[in-house]
Amino acid sequence: MPAPSQPPSVNGRASRDGFFQIGEVAERVGVTQRTLRFYEEKGLLRPPSRMEGGFRLYSEEDIRRVERIKQLQDLLGFTLAEIKEMLEADDVKLQLRLEWRPEWDAEAKIAQLERAIAVTDGQQALVRQKLRALMELDGKLEDKIQRYRSWVRDLERECLGTVEEV
Amino acid sequence: MPAPSQPPSVNGRASRDGFFQIGEVAERVGVTQRTLRFYEEKGLLRPPSRMEGGFRLYSEEDIRRVERIKQLQDLLGFTLAEIKEMLEADDVKLQLRLEWRPEWDAEAKIAQLERAIAVTDGQQALVRQKLRALMELDGKLEDKIQRYRSWVRDLERECLGTVEEV
DNA sequence: GTTACACTCACGGGGCGTAAAGGTGA
């Protein structure tokens, strides 16, 4: 973990420099403080910077990461292990961006980009696997609904006819 | 798993009348016997019929239900609670079908069908919620890939042009 | 002195695994 951390907290009044304490983060994102520490412990969140006294100071970037975890977990039903994979892929891409040097020649840049594409492709494959299964299920439900509806229409026509033809 | 049940159950009788014992079901579906009993305990599976000695006898219908559980769980990442909801919706629909009487008048039939539609709609809503989230995520990933690719194309042109125009 | 945070220890539920001790059936 090369954790090239955020600006070191200058002593004195550092808290409001675009950084947030754990309580603020917890409230904003909708998780408990305990959960934030838990994620950190499990390696899902990089250790944030700290104040002199030891209080955690989260950057906006950190907060986005927490939100991403919540999204992957709540909405998509990923396990923390899967989420960690996803985040690590994100990290790789971030790392690639940090390594980027404008003075590189085009081939080096292309190679870097190709690596980023490969990582993103991997993420997408994971997502699409679940996506396909869900779409199939949705289609089946839709079919059923349509069959029910057409049946209802038939019956309504029969109703209006007031008399059935045997 | 030590997989003790590897001795070929090649004495493959269809256990009398299209019913199957727990071990056969477990092997066919790819879950353990423990899991089957657990699902039953938790109300995900209706108690199957039994032999005189107490052995469970699963019908084809029961087996389909287990397969459905596996699908919802593995592929879609539903929790057992969500799966139970889904299955209960299925049960309601099954019940509606069993209650169906051809001698009903059209209005009664329509009402029954409307109830089935409502239940199916509920299931679909559950699915689509997850679906939307996944599609959004997929879209974001796709965008990124496209941006990377177009960047690569730019660089390749630059390469060929041999000279840059700042 | 009252928050807000730190850290540690533990406990809890979901989803099973697995072992124990014994009954069933071809």
Add this chain to the structure above:
DNA sequence: CTCACCTTTACGCCCCGTGAGTGTAA
């Protein structure tokens, strides 16, 4: 009788957190 297969009871484990208690920082 044997031997695979089944029964229930019950404790264990990993995952994903929640609380409680105690101590320190603001």
